[in-house]
Amino acid sequence: MAERARLLLLGGTGEAAALARRLAGDARIETITSLAGRTRTPAALPGRVRVGGFGGAAGLAAYLANEKIDLLIDATHPYAARMPHAAAEACVRTGVPRVRLLRPTWVRAPGDRWIAAGDLAAAAAALPGLAHRVFLTTGQRDLPAFAPLTEIWFLIRLIEPPADRLPLTQCQVLLDRGPFRAEDESALMRAHRIEAVVSKNSGGEATYGKIAAARALGLPVLMIERPAQPSGETVASIENCIAWIAAQRN
Ligand SMILES: NC(=O)c1ccc[n+]([C@@H]2O[C@H](COP(=O)([O-])OP(=O)(O)OC[C@H]3O[C@@H](n4cnc5c(N)ncnc54)[C@H](OP(=O)(O)O)[C@@H]3O)[C@@H](O)[C@H]2O)c1
Structure with a gap:
């Protein structure tokens, strides 16, 4: 490895941004x-x-070779279903060491009323009969799964205004970027008379407020399970990522 290692950081998460900031000071x-x-x-x-x-994996393998990448950290979101597998395959092909940075899942606490849903379709199927007013926090690209639920009103929170018309019959859009505090989430859910929450098990602190708020309000949470991850080394924190980089360089 050269004196200055080239690291490809697959991002799109708060952890990736925090890791990039940490590494910015490392010459x-x-x-x-x-x-x-x-x-x-x-x-x-x-x-x-x-x-x-x-x-895909072939394109990434070519990029790794062309850019002479020494190390790859996959810090994509736990629900990024394709990129982690492509990264694993590309790194096997090219011999570039890879680690997956994956936040631990949230764990059910006393008072939580979680209902496990294998995927978005299962979550949508479970809603009728459970709630008429739903706080849906899965992200814009996941909304089509809920389109058939024309009798249900949704509160949707997005980072930026939607580019296209949303596929839901009854909804209100909130624009906001986390972190979100439990007290604020609780007030929001009360104000909108929310009866159930649909969430990914994203892990981490930034979006846990809605889970704590649902517990406090006694509301059910349809918790969508994480997609399968590729095998290989996984670390749960930025500190462990930094240690992994150091170990690769020795
Ligand atoms: N899914 C979520 O709930 C969620 C939530 C927050 C943030 N994100 C972030 O949003 C991005 C897209 O998520 P997704 O669910 O669409 O993931 P995905 O299903 O794994 O990715 C779909 C495609 O997007 C491209 N891609 C994904 N991450 C990339 C990256 N970091 N750099 C370059 N290309 C990338 C890849 O295209 P090619 O095959 O052409 O390489 C990939 O095949 C990810 O980076 C993820 O970290 C996702």
């Missing part, structure tokens, strides 16, 4: 953060940033 690492390009105004990041898909 021995050159970090390139990669974003899918879903957010039109992503938060500012230090170091080099590239935007857009690579074209």
Whole structure:
């Protein structure tokens, strides 16, 4: 490995941004953060940033070789279903060491009324009969699964205004970027007379407020399970990522 290692950081999460900021002060690492390009105004990041898909595992393998990448950290969101697998395959092909940074899941606490849903369709199927007013926090791309539920009113929270008309019959859109405090989430849910929450098990602090608020209000949470992850080394924190980088360099 060269004196200054080139690191490709697959991002799109708060952890990836925090890791990029941590590595910005390390002269021995050159970090390139990669974003899918879903957010039109992503938060500012230090170091080099590239935007857009690579074209599957083959495209990423070519990028790793062309850019002479030494290390890859996959810090994509726990619900990014394709990128982690493409990264695993591309790194096997090219021999680039890879680690997955994956937040631990939230764990059910006493008083939680979670209902496990295998996927978005299962969550949508469980809603009729459970609630008429639902706080749906899964993200804009996941809304079509709920389109058939014309009798249910949804409160949707998005980071930026939707580019297209939303596929829901009855909904209100809130624009906001986390972190969200439990007290504020509780007040929001009360104000909108929310009866159930639909959430991914994203883990981390930034969006846990709605889970704590649902518990406090006694509301059910339809918790969508995480997609399968590729095998390989996984770390749960930024500190462990930094330690992994150090170990690769020795
Ligand atoms: N899914 C969520 O709930 C969620 C929530 C918050 C943030 N995000 C972030 O949003 C991005 C897209 O999420 P997704 O659910 O669409 O993931 P995905 O299903 O794994 O990705 C779909 C495609 O988008 C491209 N892509 C994804 N992440 C990329 C990255 N960091 N850099 C370059 N290209 C990337 C890849 O295209 P090619 O095949 O062409 O390479 C990938 O095949 C991810 O970076 C993720 O971290 C997702």
